[in-house]
Amino acid sequence: MKHVAVFGAGRIGRIHAANLAALPGVQVRYVCDPVADSAASLAQSVGAEVVSIDAAFADPAIDVVAITSPTDTHSELIGHAAAARKHIFCEKPIDLSVPRAVACAEAVKAAGVACMIGFQRRFDPTFNAAKERLARGEIGVPEVLIVTSRDPGAPPAQYLKASGGIFRDMLIHDFDVFRWILGDEAAWVSATGSCLVDPEIAEIGDIDTAAVTLRTRSGKLCQINTSRRAAYGYDQRFEVLGSTGLLACGNHRPTELVQMDANGVHSDKPEHFFLQRYRDAYRLEVAHFFECLQTGAPFRTTIEDGVQAQKLADAAAESLKSGQAVVL
C-alpha cells in the first residue's frame, strides 16, 4: 500500500484525489489546502485526513506527494518533497521560470526521488493510440505535426494576469505534445498572435489567439494554433503526417447520436472542457505513476519533459515579442 498526501483541493486536486483513491494499493492519507472547507470536503470524500503540509512531509508513512496546488507553489513543494525523500506527482508546470524549473529537476535528481509531471494528454486514449502507431511505424517517419488546441472560452483577464501568458499557460501542453509525438527537439521557433477575443487580455499584455511554428533539428515541422475561445467547445486535435500516411486525432463527443432534419445533419459538440475530455487521461496518468513506481520503469512524462516544454514556451514568448524567429 502506497500512502499519498494531496496538496491542493481545488478543481484539479479533486480529480487526482478521486482517481488516486480508486487505485488498488493506493491510499490518500492526507489532504492539505489552506482553504479549510475545500480540504475537509475533499478529505471526507476520499477517506483522508486534513493536515498541514509540514505534517504531511513529516510523516514517514507518506510515500508520495501529489502537488495540485497553484502554479506558484509548485517549485517550493517539489524542493520540500525532494528534501523529505517523497516521490512526486506534480501538475504542470514545474514553474513559470525556466531556471527555477531546472533547479527543481536538479533537486529531484540529487535526492533520487521519482518525479512525474502531469502532462495528461500523453495518457489520452486517442492521443496515446496515435503515439503507439507512430512507434510501430504505421505511417512511416513522422514529418509534420498540426496541433489545434482551443478552449471553449476565455477566463477573466484578471485571472490570466498570473498565468505567465498564453504560451506558458495553455501551449505548454502543446509543446509537450510536439516533443512527444515528433520525438525530436526544436531548433527553430516562430510565434505570432493577436488579441481577438477579449480586449482586456491585451490590456494585461497578453494575447488570446496564437500561431506557433517549430522546426526540429532533423527538419520536421510543427504548427500549433490556439485560441482562448471556441464557440463549439473544447477543441483538442492533432494530425501527424508521415512518409506513408496520416494519423488524425479527433475530438471526443458525449454521445454518438446524429440528428437529421430539415436544417441538416447534426452531431454532438466535443466534450465540454478538460475535465470531461481528459477524464480517462487523468485516471490513466496516476495509474501509470504508481505502476512505474512499482516496476521501476521510467515515467512517460518526466521532470525533464517539464523543463523542455517550459523552454519552448519561453522561446515562443520571445519570438512573439521580437516578431522574429528564435533559433535554439
Place this chain on the structure above:
Amino acid sequence: MKHVAVFGAGRIGRIHAANLAALPGVQVRYVCDPVADSAASLAQSVGAEVVSIDAAFADPAIDVVAITSPTDTHSELIGHAAAARKHIFCEKPIDLSVPRAVACAEAVKAAGVACMIGFQRRFDPTFNAAKERLARGEIGVPEVLIVTSRDPGAPPAQYLKASGGIFRDMLIHDFDVFRWILGDEAAWVSATGSCLVDPEIAEIGDIDTAAVTLRTRSGKLCQINTSRRAAYGYDQRFEVLGSTGLLACGNHRPTELVQMDANGVHSDKPEHFFLQRYRDAYRLEVAHFFECLQTGAPFRTTIEDGVQAQKLADAAAESLKSGQAVVL
C-alpha cells in the same frame, strides 16, 4: 446507507457489484455464489462477505438484492426476495417462461417491493439521449424504428442450448428498445431467420441470424435485424424516423483516431462487446435504481417491461416456427 446482497459472482455480477460498491450511500454487504472462489474473489474486491443466499435473505439489514445469477434462478430468487421484503434489481430476463415471469410480477406487486429489470440499454448515453430528444419532439412523431443488433461472435452451440433461443436470449433487449423508443405496444409480429453462422446452432434447433418486424397498435413500424456474428465487432445501433427528422444512434469506439494511408481511411472498430459498450450504461443503471428507491420515482425499466419484452420474444419464436405473422 443501503445494504445490498449480490447473488451471482459471474461476469455480469462483477460488473454490477463494482458499480454498486462505487455508489455513495450503498454498501455491498454480501456476495452469494455456489462457486466459492468466484464469490470470495468478488467479495474481497468490494469489501463484502460471502454468505449463503438464505443468510442474506435472513439478514434484516439487507435492503436490496441484486440478482445476477443464471437465468434459471431468477424467478425463484425474485419470489424469495418478495417474500423477504427486499427490493430487487434483477438482470434480464425475469424468466424464460412468460407465465412464470407474470407470476414474479404479481408476487412483487403483492409484496410491495421495488423491482427493476436490468435492460441496461435504456441507460446507454447515446440511446438515452435519443429517447430524450424524442420526448422533446425534436423529430416530431416517431414512425419507424430500425434496430441493428449483432454480437461479435457466436458462443458454442452447447452454451446456447439453455438460452431459450435467439429471440429470448438476444432480441429481448431489442424488444425492450422497441417498446421504449416507439412508446407503443406491438399489434403484429413477423419473424424469420436462418442458421448461417454455425451449423451446430441449427442442430440444437436454434437460428443465428434473424429478422423481426413489428407493427404497433397505432401503425408505427419496427424492423430488427440480428446476427450472432459481426466480424467487425459488437454492432449496436438504431435509427428512428420521425415526422420531422431522424435520430441515428451510432456505435461507440475506443478512440477517435483516424489513420489514412495508401489503403484508405481507417478508424476503430466498435467497442468490443457489451461489457465495453455498455460500461457507462451499467454504471448509470444501478445509480438510477438507488435514486428511484430514494425519491420514490418509478424505475425506467419495470418488471412489467420485462414481462412485455418476454411476450414479444415468444411471439417472434412462434412466428418463426409457423412462418406466419402473429397478431397480438
Place this chain on the structure above:
Amino acid sequence: MKHVAVFGAGRIGRIHAANLAALPGVQVRYVCDPVADSAASLAQSVGAEVVSIDAAFADPAIDVVAITSPTDTHSELIGHAAAARKHIFCEKPIDLSVPRAVACAEAVKAAGVACMIGFQRRFDPTFNAAKERLARGEIGVPEVLIVTSRDPGAPPAQYLKASGGIFRDMLIHDFDVFRWILGDEAAWVSATGSCLVDPEIAEIGDIDTAAVTLRTRSGKLCQINTSRRAAYGYDQRFEVLGSTGLLACGNHRPTELVQMDANGVHSDKPEHFFLQRYRDAYRLEVAHFFECLQTGAPFRTTIEDGVQAQKLADAAAESLKSGQAVVL
C-alpha cells in the same frame, strides 16, 4: 455512330437525352412527346428533331429507342420496338402487370433485340463499388441486407392513384437491389405498412410507410424500410452483412462542409432527390448500354431483372393485403 429516338420529354426523358447526347458515338436524332413544347425544347437542347413515334420507328437509321414516357406506355412501346428491330433502353418498370411484363420480355427475346431496363441504382458509384467488393469476397459471403429507401416528400395522393402502389412504384428499385446485391432469389416475402404521412394516401387504398422482409432460397435475409417522407431529404442507403465484414453505403452530400457552433456539429443533408443523388448513375447507365451494344457484353440490368422485381412487388402487395407471408 448510333442514332437514338427518345420517347418522352419529361423530367426523366430530359436527363437521359442529355446524357445520351454527351456520349461519343451517339446521336439523339428524334424526340417524341405528345406535349409539343416539351418535345421541341428538349429536341433543341440536344440537337434533335421532333417527329411522331411512328416516324421514328419507321426510320431505318434509328438503332435505339429510349423509352422514358409514362409507365402505362412502356409495354406497348417495347412491343413496337421489338417488331421494328430497334434496341431498347426502357425506364423502369416494364409494366405494372407482371403478365404484360413477361410478354414484353418474350417479344424482345423473339425479336433478338437488346433491351435494358433503367434500374439506375446499379450504376451509382457507391452502390456499384459495394457490389464489386462483394464480388471480390471482401466481406466473405453476404448474409443480411438492410435497405433504407425514403423519399424527401410524398407527391399528391391523386398523382399516386396511377402508380400501382408503393411496392410497384417505389420499392421496385429496392427489390432490384435485393436481387443484385444478394445474388439470390426470394423464397419468402412478408410486407407490412401504414399510412402515417398523408391520410389521403389511405383513401386511395395505398400506404406511405412500409417494411418488407425477404428470405432467399439459401436463407439470406433482407429487410427493406421505406417512407414517402424523410424531412431531411432523400435517404438512399443499404448495408450488407457478410461472414467477414460489413459494407455500408451512405448518402451523398452536396458539399463536405462541416459547421461547428454553440448548437452542435452540422453537415449537409443528403442530395435532395433522385435527379441529384443519381446524376452520375444516370450518366453511367446509358454509357453502359452503348458499351454493351458495341461489345456484345450482357447488360447489367436485363428485362428479366425487370420482370423479377415486378414479381416481388406483387408478392409484397399480396402479403400486405393478407397480413401473411407469401411463399414463392
Place this chain on the structure above:
Amino acid sequence: MKHVAVFGAGRIGRIHAANLAALPGVQVRYVCDPVADSAASLAQSVGAEVVSIDAAFADPAIDVVAITSPTDTHSELIGHAAAARKHIFCEKPIDLSVPRAVACAEAVKAAGVACMIGFQRRFDPTFNAAKERLARGEIGVPEVLIVTSRDPGAPPAQYLKASGGIFRDMLIHDFDVFRWILGDEAAWVSATGSCLVDPEIAEIGDIDTAAVTLRTRSGKLCQINTSRRAAYGYDQRFEVLGSTGLLACGNHRPTELVQMDANGVHSDKPEHFFLQRYRDAYRLEVAHFFECLQTGAPFRTTIEDGVQAQKLADAAAESLKSGQAVVL
C-alpha cells in the same frame, strides 16, 4: 455565341476546353499548341480547328482567349491578348515574376479587356459554400484559418526546376485562399520548410515540405502546411475559426462506401488529384467567366488577385531564405 481560342492542349488545357465546349453559348473555335498531335486531338474532341496563335489573335471573331499553356508563356500571351482586345481567361500564375505580373495587370487594365485568373479553388462547391456562410456571418467574424494542402506525390525534381519553387508553384493557391477566406491582406509572413520527401529536390534548391504563417492587418492568423507527398492522396482542406463557430472543409471522396471488418472501419481515400477533386470547380469556373462577361459582374478571381498571391509567394520565399519573418 462567344468564340474562344484555347492556347495549350496539355492536361489543364483539355479540362478547360471540354468545359468550355459544353457551355451553352460558347464555341471553342481554335486550339493552338506547338505539339501538333495534342492540338489536333483536342481540336477534334471539341469541334475546333488547329491554327497558329497569331492566326487566332488575328481573327476578329474570337472574343476570348483561354491561356492554358506553360507558365513561362502566360505574360506574353496576356500582353498579346490585351493588345488584340480579346478577353482573357488565364490559368494561374500570371508569371513567376511579380513585376511582370504587375505589368500584365496594367496592360489588361489599359486595354479594357476582361481578365480572370484560374484560381479554381474558389469555385469548389465545398470551399465556396464555406465562403458564402462566412459572408452570411454564420460563424461570426473569422479569426484563424488553417490550410492543409498536400499533393499525392512529388513530380521529378527536374520537372520542378522551372516551377519557381514550392511557394510559387503549389502554395500560390493557398495564398489566394487565405486572401479570399479571411478577406484581409497579410501584414506579416513567416515561412519555414524542409526537404523530407526527395533529396533531389534539395539539390535543385527547393523544399518539399513547408509551413507558412501569416498575420493580417487586422490581426487575423493563418497557418498553411504543405507537402509534396501524402501517401493517402490529394489532401485539400481548410478550417476557419470564427468568433461564434468553425467551418471545416473536408476532402471529397469517390464513393460513400464504408467497409467494416476485423481490421477496422475503412472508407475511401480522398479524390486522387486535382483533376478529380476540382472537376466541378473547373466546370463552374469557366461558367462564371462567361456569366460575368455577359452581365458585367466582377470576376471572383481577378488579375489583381493573381498579383497579390504572387507577392505572398515571394514573401514566403524570402522568409524561408532569411529564416526570419517578412513585414509587408
